[in-house]
Amino acid sequence: MPDPGPVTCAGCALLCDDVTIEPSGDGVRLEPPCPLGAQWFSERARRPASAPAATIRGQAAGVEAALNRAAELLRGARRPLIYGFDGATVEDARAAVALADRLGALVVPGGLAGAWPGAPALPLRGASSATLGEIRDRSQVVVIWREDPLTSHPRLLERLGFVDGSADGSPRRAWRGTRTLVVLDDRDTATAARADLRLRWARERDLEALTCLRAMQRGVAARSSDLGDALGGLLERLGEVPHAAFVYGPALSSGAGGQRRALALHELVRALCGDRHVVTLALPSAAGATGAEDVLTWQTGYCGSVDLAGGHPELVTATRPLMADEGVDVSLCIEGGLSPAPAGVAEIALGSLPARGDAEVSIHTAAAGVEATGTAHRLDGVPLALQAPLARDAPSAAALLARLLAEIER
Ligand code: SF4
Numbered sequence: 326m327p328d329p330g331p332v333t334c335a336g337c338a339l340l341c342d343d344v345t346i347e348p349s350g351d352g353v354r355l356e357p358p359c360p361l362g363a364q365w366f367s368e369r370a371r372r373p374a375s376a377p378a379a380t381i382r383g384q385a386a387g388v389e390a391a392l393n394r395a396a397e398l399l400r401g402a403r404r405p406l407i408y409g410f411d412g413a414t415v416e417d418a419r420a421a422v423a424l425a426d427r428l429g430a431l432v433v434p435g436g437l438a439g440a441w442p443g444a445p446a447l448p449l450r451g452a453s454s455a456t457l458g459e460i461r462d463r464s465q466v467v468v469i470w471r472e473d474p475l476t477s478h479p480r481l482l483e484r485l486g487f488v489d490g491s492a493d494g495s496p497r498r499a500w501r502g503t504r505t506l507v508v509l510d511d512r513d514t515a516t517a518a519r520a521d522l523r524l525r526w527a528r529e530r531d532l533e534a535l536t537c538l539r540a541m542q543r544g545v546a547a548r549s550s551d552l553g554d555a556l557g558g559l560l561e562r563l564g565e566v567p568h569a570a571f572v573y574g575p576a577l578s579s580g581a582g583g584q585r586r587a588l589a590l591h592e593l594v595r596a597l598c599g600d601r602h603v604v605t606l607a608l609p610s611a612a613g614a615t616g617a618e619d620v621l622t623w624q625t626g627y628c629g630s631v632d633l634a635g636g637h638p639e640l641v642t643a644t645r646p647l648m649a650d651e652g653v654d655v656s657l658c659i660e661g662g663l664s665p666a667p668a669g670v671a672e673i674a675l676g677s678l679p680a681r682g683d684a685e686v687s688i689h690t691a692a693a694g695v696e697a698t699g700t701a702h703r704l705d706g707v708p709l710a711l712q713a714p715l716a717r718d719a720p721s722a723a724a725l726l727a728r729l730l731a732e733i734e735r
Contacts, residue, residue, distance in 0.1 A: 336365030402655035409661025411611035414699030418620035420726035448586035455604035465566035471576035473514035536590035574608035616702035
């Protein structure tokens with residue numbers, strides 16, 4: 326493997342851009358070490374040269390024939406769905422939104438079977454946000470709300486200045502100084518083990534806790550007596566510092582009531598900002614998620630799920646999973662895991678990892694960050710270049726989507 330110098334890892338939404346890779350066994354090793362990143366690179370580096378470039382109903386096919394079949398399906402679609410984006414670049418997402426606009430498609434980044442959109446918190450309330458650097462340099466209290474970034478985003482605590490970058494990840498108190506890491510979780514996670522202050526209550530009580538915090542911040546006594554002490558202690562810590570951050574993710578904002586909980590968090594943060602600076606940092610579950618949301622925002626005005634069926638963008642809101650009610654007949658998955666689809670839906674997959682065997686059409690793409698270059702947005706919105714340390718000549722999803730659009734418009 327040629328030495329590509331430092332590259333950007335897209336193994337998670339943190340997009341560490343100081344990574345060097347070297348062969349190790351049948352995979353790769355990363356420096357600084359990160360097991361998740363090593364697994365991500367290794368999975369994409371291992372693709373056998375004999376794997377077909379495309380399949381139609383599970384049978385090997387040429388890319389041209391597969392594109393023609395995909396175009397035929399999309400041209401005849403009554404209710405097309407475009408989803409995925411886990412490993413998509415900004416270029417992929419732009420091409421996908423252009424195609425969705427032409428088709429009048431429903432765009433759901435997480436897929437129909439994922440967390441349903443509720444009344445999306447960000448478009449309704451906006452968010453107080455910050456870069457990783459601002460949180461590292463200014464937040465004296467960082468509250469991690471029911472996430473375990475040491476597992477899902479392994480270098481986050483290092484990037485926020487709570488642990489050093491050494492191989493054993495040992496705490497470096499001098500850097501950490503008097504900063505406080507608060508972890509709310511009723512599970513014993515790796516991140517919780519690093520906390521200076523632990524809070525525990527069941528996930529079902531998150532909305533109650535957030536509304537109580539808001540009430541206590543307004544000077545109204547909390548009704549929930551058993552959470553009162555813990556919440557009072559947290560408010561006290563927050564009240565002692567001029568800058569604090571809340572780190573949250575799908576454990577707060579997904580599933581039943583998820584967007585209500587997210588709204589409550591953003592309401593609380595906005596209220597706390599009256600006399601100090603408080604910010605939020607969302608932990609997306611995939612490296613392509615922030616870029617896809619940013620592209621949707623630029624091109625449709627909405628982040629999250631957008632319906633273009635009416636000839637103009639509409640923000641999708643729903644209080645239950647979308648899958649059953651949308652009447653989707655053709656779905657196009659871009660650089661993501663194929664969701665289970667209702668019976669009768671023809672599936673098209675453009676991805677760098679093997680698609681499920683029952684996809685009607687599947688076309689292999691070059692993995693951005695390993696086999697192809699591209700642009701990705703870090704979880705705090707900072708754009709970063711992805712390199713191609715193992716460049717191969719498979720097409721990118723963006724190139725395939727542009728060809729699909731041209732074929733459909735012909
Ligand atoms: S923390 Fe995430 S982006 Fe950074 S090296 Fe590990 S997997 Fe890659």
